[in-house]
Amino acid sequence: MPDTYVASGGEFNRDTNYITTRITADGRDGYPVEPGRYRLIVARACPWANRAIIVRRLLGLEGVLSIGFCGPTHDQRSWTFDLDPDGLDPVLKIPRLRDAYLKRYPDYPKGITVPAIVDVPTGEVVTNDFAQLTLDLSTEWTAHHRPGAPQLYPEPLRAEIDEVSKRIYTEVNNGVYRCGFAGSQDAYDAAYDRLFTALDWLSERLSGQRYLVGDTITEADVRLFTTLARFDAVYHGHFKCNRQKLTELPVLWGYARDLFQTPGFGDTTDFVQIKQHYYIVHTDVNPTQVVPKGPDLSVWLTPHGREELGGRPFGDGTPPGPTAEGERVPAGHGAGAG
Template identity: 80%
Template sequence: MSGADAEAGSYVEAGEFRRDTNYITTRITADGRDGYPVETGRYRLVAARACPWANRTLIVRRLLGLEPVLSLGLCGPTHDKLSWTFDLDPGGVDPVLGIHRLRDAYLARFPDYPRGITVPALVEVRTGQVVTNDYAQMTLDFATEWTAHHRPGAPQLYPQPLRAEIDEINREVFRDINNGVYRCGFAGSQDAYDAAYARLFAALDRISERLRDRRYLVGDTITEADVRLFTTLVRFDAVYHGHFKCNRGKLTEMPVLWAYARDLFQTPGFGDTIDFGQIKEHYYMVHRDINPTGIVPAGPDLSNWLTPHHREQLGGRPFGEGTPPPPPRPAEQVPALS
């Protein structure tokens, strides 16, 4: 199992994949109660387009318009046993942090850091030290603690009246879908795989039924819950169906979820963060225990992500009273689908 991936520090027990969910829980807040107040230019978001957990932060940063206040460092899609690396930058060095490996930022704060080096991470630019890698809390804080820096028209991704329902959906989606595909892919026994497979598709069936007559998971606008589900669905056919043996059916064969995923993909802030080439390169080349040859499959055909979804017939207002984000900055654009 990859030692530096999002599953870093996780393990297999009695054949079952167990994710290490102990993260650096320091928070960047409006009042700075943990010693790290929200400030323009003070922090750098380090992410990787390949990683579903990091992809959440890229989407939320776009939707809320945090680009002017929170710079972005992107690691390449592959890494070595020590750390994610800045292979996409000239000389393999992040131009702001001046480091080749994300590991350097972790060790700058915790010299004996014992866990996996994961993305996303927020790094304090001045000290070069990691502040947090708690990806689940990170996007919630973007929505609630960084409000002074939201763009005009930013959506309410974690509205107070809906938080309990969003939290409940998020728990199920994480347990059975986001992490469920990994439990299939890294199962160490047939029994563990069979159980994970059944649990994953039972959850997908439940979510599909929920979305049959509603455009979004909670309320009538996009929320944090949709962001979290989308990053797994968008990788399903390209990676999880084959690579992780989640092969009861492809996403394209699940009518409700396929239409829902295309609806989000075609919404500004979602599909324009997705780089399918990096996604496939990461999973198929890094997980050599699953794919020893490192061969990256040529398919699937991706042009169907741009076909009509007709979900607008269900109503709903993608951004509520807000507006879509502007196009990505030129330096942050992803390859267009052909």
């Protein structure tokens, strides 16, 4: 999860200075696309990492880009591999993601964030630029996409996808954090108004169309979904984003359920780890570290009726197959867990 800071005026600011090295088809940054060479390190709890998990699955890159899962909590220094035997990533053989950052940058001064891609032969981090990372999976790894992979970033729609995605990032993805980490009443009030203004805009946009841009799922939908999936479980209470719950916003609730019930979205969402992360790690917001039992998750599987708006989730492509062995959300961690 990216670094966070609170400015002196009480307003939350996010550090956005990431490692911008790219893995490309032509290898212009020194890291060419190669099957089996890289490992995507994620945490299911993190919305920014959840995007990468979804895109990798939709595009069918499981066989060429391996994945490593950090646990839902971390300390001041690093995400850790506490879900793995002996607390070591089975491929990189390291206990902390920080080790891969320091392998490339011995004096790395910034936060250790997920998602990150690591070069397996050298053990060095390549990039943690979460926004560019998923775009590159769509555009630079095309030779290795599965047959029927969707066009998540189609060229004719890129300008509109970028425009919509920018507003989603600044006002919604980041907006919930702006509320949750506000250091003053004035900063919180302003953040709250910005967030719900954006959610109202999205409700209006999605009232007459099934997806954000065009008539298929795109990168923009992936970026919005991971925040909506966490809204009632975390952001409504923990981050004080409480004008309404997602379940009380009819258009966005229908849209979120539509995506959740689409292969690649709900089957990558781990509500237990999501709640553990936010409520345990953010001790400044929740000093008791008590994790709430609710909300009821079975509602995610109720009918949404969004098919009436038309649209084709995967365009001319097909849904991804079953989740790969070893990558499934643990039993009881998804919808229906109560």
